[in-house]
Amino acid sequence: FGPPLLKRVMMPVTSGDASQPHPFRVMQWNILAQALGTHRDNFILCPREALEWPFRGFRILEEILQRSPDILCLQEVDHYKFLEKSLSYLGYKGSFFPKPDSPCIYIEGNNGPDGCAIFFREDKFSLIEGSSRIIEVWKVQTNQVIILKILKHRESGKELCIATTHLKAKQGALLASLRNEEGLDILQFIKNKANGRPVIIAGDFNADPREPVHNTMLSDRLGLASAYAANTAEEPRYTTWKVRADAESKTTLDYVFYTKDHMDVLRYLDVATEDAVGENRLPGLHYPSDHLSLVCDFAFKPMWLSAK
Numbered sequence: 001f002g003p004p005l006l007k008r009v010m011m012p013v014t015s016g017d018a019s020q021p022h023p024f025r026v027m028q029w030n031i032l033a034q035a036l037g038t039h040r041d042n043f044i045l046c047p048r049e050a051l052e053w054p055f056r057g058f059r060i061l062e063e064i065l066q067r068s069p070d071i072l073c074l075q076e077v078d079h080y081k082f083l084e085k086s087l088s089y090l091g092y093k094g095s096f097f098p099k100p101d102s103p104c105i106y107i108e109g110n111n112g113p114d115g116c117a118i119f120f121r122e123d124k125f126s127l128i129e130g131s132s133r134i135i136e137v138w139k140v141q142t143n144q145v146i147i148l149k150i151l152k153h154r155e156s157g158k159e160l161c162i163a164t165t166h167l168k169a170k171q172g173a174l175l176a177s178l179r180n181e182e183g184l185d186i187l188q189f190i191k192n193k194a195n196g197r198p199v200i201i202a203g204d205f206n207a208d209p210r211e212p213v214h215n216t217m218l219s220d221r222l223g224l225a226s227a228y229a230a231n232t233a234e235e236p237r238y239t240t241w242k243v244r245a246d247a248e249s250k251t252t253l254d255y256v257f258y259t260k261d262h263m264d265v266l267r268y269l270d271v272a273t274e275d276a277v278g279e280n281r282l283p284g285l286h287y288p289s290d291h292l293s294l295v296c297d298f299a300f301k302p303m304w305l306s307a308k
């Protein structure tokens with residue numbers, strides 16, 4: 001059923017203690033909305049058959065199952081029912097929050113609005129509380145959303161606040177400053193809900209590491225660090241790489257931020273090599289999205305585990 005999926009390796013975090021107890025795995029992925037991928041993006045080097053839903057839907061599932069996350073944060077989900085049904089057989093519980101005016105719904109033959117979703121494995125975590133928000137900028141609702149869960153880690157009894165978002169897309173100084181405002185809004189929302197618990201916020205921030213929102217996330221008093229910068233103190237060279245009719249885009253837009261006083265990153269799934277991505281870039285028969293999944297193994301710090 002298609003060629004092997006893009007080969008990637010799990011990298012140990014050099015400063016970490018990989019034997020820490022009770023690790024859990026988080027996966028972050030913009031899966032590419034079906035309506036946008038087939039009608040808006042115009043990925044000129046991608047074979048048409050790679051984008052057909054019966055093929056692509058199962059390739060998305062294949063990538064998820066191969067990585068086997070305990071918590072899964074997704075963006076551009078416009079086939080939530082398919083994922084919910086498939087993943088529920090495998091022990092996951094999920095929820096979905098659509099964008100208020102998703103560009104998908106204006107496309108003929110669409111499958112509904114796209115939005116963000118979180119799934120978690122019920123044998124690993126139990127749900128304490130879930131909420132979602134339409135992100136506000138200057139007190140006005142945007143077209144972007146965040147979805148958040150407070151989960152209890154069954155093995156350790158520790159609670160965790162996990163959130164996912166998809167910030168406003170496209171280039172330009174004005175949009176970069178809008179994304180920064182969106183970042184400030186989600187930080188406020190998360191702080192209110194997390195109430196001192198460990199936090200993981202994963203998403204497609206649509207901002208490269210030089211944009212203000214990246215620093216806004218890292219400098220907030222929540223004490224966030226970026227999981228993919230754990231080894232080198234730098235973000236990966238790319239998390240998305242595609243060729244549209246107008247331009248090639250190879251950039252880092254996706255992040256997993258976590259509260260560094262509460263947790264350590266033990267391992268992370270390295271981005272694919274340039275050879276593995278190949279000349280046609282992403283998506284393709286070898287990978288179902290233009291964004292790479294990010295996968296990290298976390299453990300609560302021993303100090304936090306022993307704290308009451």
Ligand code: NDP
Pocket residue numbers: 030036040041042076099101102103106143144167168169170204206244
């Ligand atoms: P965003 O600007 O955040 O982008 C929406 C989606 O478009 C994202 O999923 C993004 O993917 C993708 N995208 C980014 N760049 C491109 C590109 N060059 N080509 C194709 N897709 C791209 O949109 P909003 O959610 O704020 O919604 C507003 C947008 O929706 C407007 O830009 C408008 O074009 C469209 N819209 C159209 C309507 C219509 O056709 N009548 C009505 C309402 C809205 P990623 O995150 O991966 O970059």
Ligand code: CA
Pocket residue numbers: 032033036076
């Ligand atoms: Ca997209």
